[in-house]
Amino acid sequence: MKAKDLMSPVTQYLTPEMTLCEAVTTMREIKRSHGLPIKGMLVKNERGTVVGILSIKDILAAVIPSYLSPDISIFSWENMLEEMTARAADKQVADIMVKKVFTIDADAPLMECADLMIKKGVQRLPVTDGDGNIIGIVYIRDIFDIVADYLSKGGQKDGTC
Amino acid sequence: MEPVETAQAVHTVVMNTQFYLACGIFFLALAIIMSEKIHKTIISLFGASLILVLKILEQHDAFHLEEFGVDWNVIFLLIGMMIIINLIRPTGLFEYIAIRSAKAGRGEPMRIMIIFAVITAVLSAFLDNVTTVLLLAPVTLLIADALEVDPVPYLIVEAIASNIGGTATLIGDPPNIMIASKAKLDFMDFIIHLTPAVIFIMGVLILILKLIFGRKLKTRDELKNRIMQMDENEAIKDPVMLTKSLVVLGIVLIGFILHGFFHYEPATIALFGAALLLLLSGTDEPHHILAEVEWPVIFFFIGLFIMVGGLVKVGAIKLMSEKMLALTHGNLFSTSMVIMWFSAIASAVVDNIPYVATMNPLIVDMARELWPHQTGLALLQHPDLMPIWWSLALGACLGGNGTAIGASANVIVVGMSEKAGHKISFLKFMAYSLPIMLITVFIAMIYVWLRYYVLGMHG
Known part of the structure; x- marks a missing residue:
């Protein structure tokens, strides 16, 4: 199996000018074909170029003040998360998206996809054709399902692990 | 022409070329460092390597001679203290102190600002200033958010207080470490001569803060509660290591107080403390701790020492010291005042580390000019020279407060x-x-004038 056999189509993009509020609204409206919510989207500018990727992790990170660390966040107060979210609300997608987008070739084997995801700490990989155009996304969940299927088949004959 | 004369002429030409090369390398390096186009450590090492490649200094001079070379006492004192701090930082001691201080201020913004200024000054007197602000600034930002006040005045005051506090002791600020090593001064000399000035200056700073911010900083009672509900004990992550750290800190402090008496160099004390704490920490991965030493800073020093050594070797420093004495007509009071203000203004614009590295040999040369028959301690610590060392320290350390780029803590x-x-x-x-x-420099000026030139309290 190759990346192109597992990828899902990309139907919608975020734009760099969107506020966090607009971005989360868009993300929440979209469901993947099997009904699961989406946890990351590509960002495309008005010229049609993909300029970044935004995941729910990036949105959480944008809400956390830069000075916090586990040494200090033990002293945060009850509604600090809400207060800091309000403060971050008018940040733009362009400010917080990850500009370095790791992509994978359509003909790449799944092992390469899995390796790239784990080593680079990403949960989705845009799939590119020979000309570098993005033609879909491979999600970590879908690779996991394949691994899980193999694991359960390779278990005991009576079906237990 | 006689062969001897030819040789002499060649020698003079070589000396002249080397003079201009050494000066050219140093001042060009300084200009590039100021422009921040290339990292200062890289420039400093490159300049130093040119000094060696062009044989302005022999490698042996640079590595092994006190007059021209790297001051290893400064280098190892810095490394030792950095290792100690790197081992203490994860215990949570500094977060504990910061939260405890904010609670001692009962959540009152003005009171917290003053307590933080004092804590910053005291910590900076014993740790380096950058470490102090790196440890305190995050907690300050958290507390400002909790109280819904503007953190900017707090942060600026902390930078200022760290530069003032660092002036107080031998280990507080790199200029003092360098001056102590050059003039063979001990920890207690700094406590006796600089700490009183710093305490007075801090008192004035607090008055100024009260005047500026006294009415402006306000918060609501329910926000103060957020501070009061923080439990500083949660900050302590490794009580066992904390106890060991405090014991070693105590030993190091006593070592510093007594090092002059027992004839130890300060670097010996710091290295002993670092090694002891490494041993007690039980770590089997010292490379993490050692990797966290601020190597760029250390190599910046090494490069600078070699570049300045080149300036000393070619006689550029001697020339500058003659000019300085000519300017003040050999009057030591004017000299110390000129040095203090010039140091303050120079340190506000350029890094005070290269500045002091240059001024140190200059002052020694000046002393040789003034008292040609004295050598050793009698020369370096000549009673009439002492106020000049203190003026250099006060000017260079306090001057860092002049601009946002005057000191690393500000940056x-x-x-x-x-x-x-x-x-x-x-x-x-x-x-x-x-x-x-x-x-603050004005206060320091009055202090030096009163103490050394009016009351004559040199000892």
Whole structure:
């Protein structure tokens, strides 16, 4: 199996000018074909170029003040998360998206996809054709399902692990 | 022409070429460092390597001679203290102190600002200033958010207080470490001569803060409660290591107080403390701790020492010291005042480390000029020279407060504030810091004048 056999189509993009509020609204409206919510989207500018990727992790990170660390966040107060979210609300997608987008070739084997995801700490990989155009996304969940299927088949004959 | 004369002429030409090369390398390096186009450590090492490649200094001079070479006492004192701090930092001691201080201020913004200024000054007197602000600024930003007050005044005040506090002791600020090593002064000399000035200056700073912010900083009672509900004990992550750290810190402090008496160099004390704490920590991975030493700073020093060594070797420093004496007509009171103000202004614009590295041999040369028959301690610690060393220390350390780039602590604070979404412009920083710098140097001037020239308390 190759990346192109597992990828899902990309139907919608975020734009760099969107506020966090607009971005989360868009993300929440979209469901993947099997009904699961989406946890990351590509960002495309008005010229049609993909300029970044935004995941729910990036949105959480944008809400956390830069000075916090586990040494200090033990002293945060009850509604600090809400207060800091309000403060971050008018940040733009362009400010917080990850500009370095790791992509994978359509003909790449799944092992390469899995390796790239784990080593680079990403949960989705845009799939590119020979000309570098993005033609879909491979999600970590879908690779996991394949691994899980193999694991359960390779278990005991009576079906237990 | 006689062969001897030819040889002499060649020698003079070589000396002249080397003179201009050494000066050219040093001042060009300084200009590039100021422009911040290339990292200062790289420039410093490259300049130093040119000094060696061009044989302005032989490698042996640079590595092994006290007069021209690297001051290893400074290098190992810095490394030792950095290792100690790197081992203590994860215990949570500094977060504990910061939260405890905010609670001692009962959540009152003004009171917290003053307590933080004092804590910063005291910590900076014993740790390096950058470490102090790096440890305190995050907690400050958290507390400002909790109280819904502007963190910017707090952060600027902390940078200022760290530069003032660092002036107080031998280990507080790199200029003092360098001066102590050059003039063979001990820890207690600094406590006796500089700490009183710093205590007085801090008192004045607090008065100024009360005047400026006394009415402006306000918060609501329910927000104060957020501070009072923080439990500082949660900050302590490794009580066992904390106890060991405090014991070693105590030993190091006693070592510093007594090092002059027992004839140990300060670097010996710091290295012993570092090694002891490494041993007690039980770590089997010292490479993490050692890797966290600020190597760029260490190599910056090494490069600078070699470049300045080149200047000494070619006689450039001697020339400058003659010019300085000519300027003040050999009057030592004017000399010390000129040095203090010049140091303050220079340190507000350039890094005070290269500045002091240059001034140190200059002052020694000046002393040789003034008292040609004295050598050793009698020369370096000549009673009439002492106020000049103190003026250099006070000027160079306090001058760092002049601008946002005058001291590393300022740069760090501005950077952290901007990352947290509170941009501090160059002018905004200066609006606070320059008047305070001028006032503190003025106080230092009065202090030196009164203590050494009116009351004559040299000892």
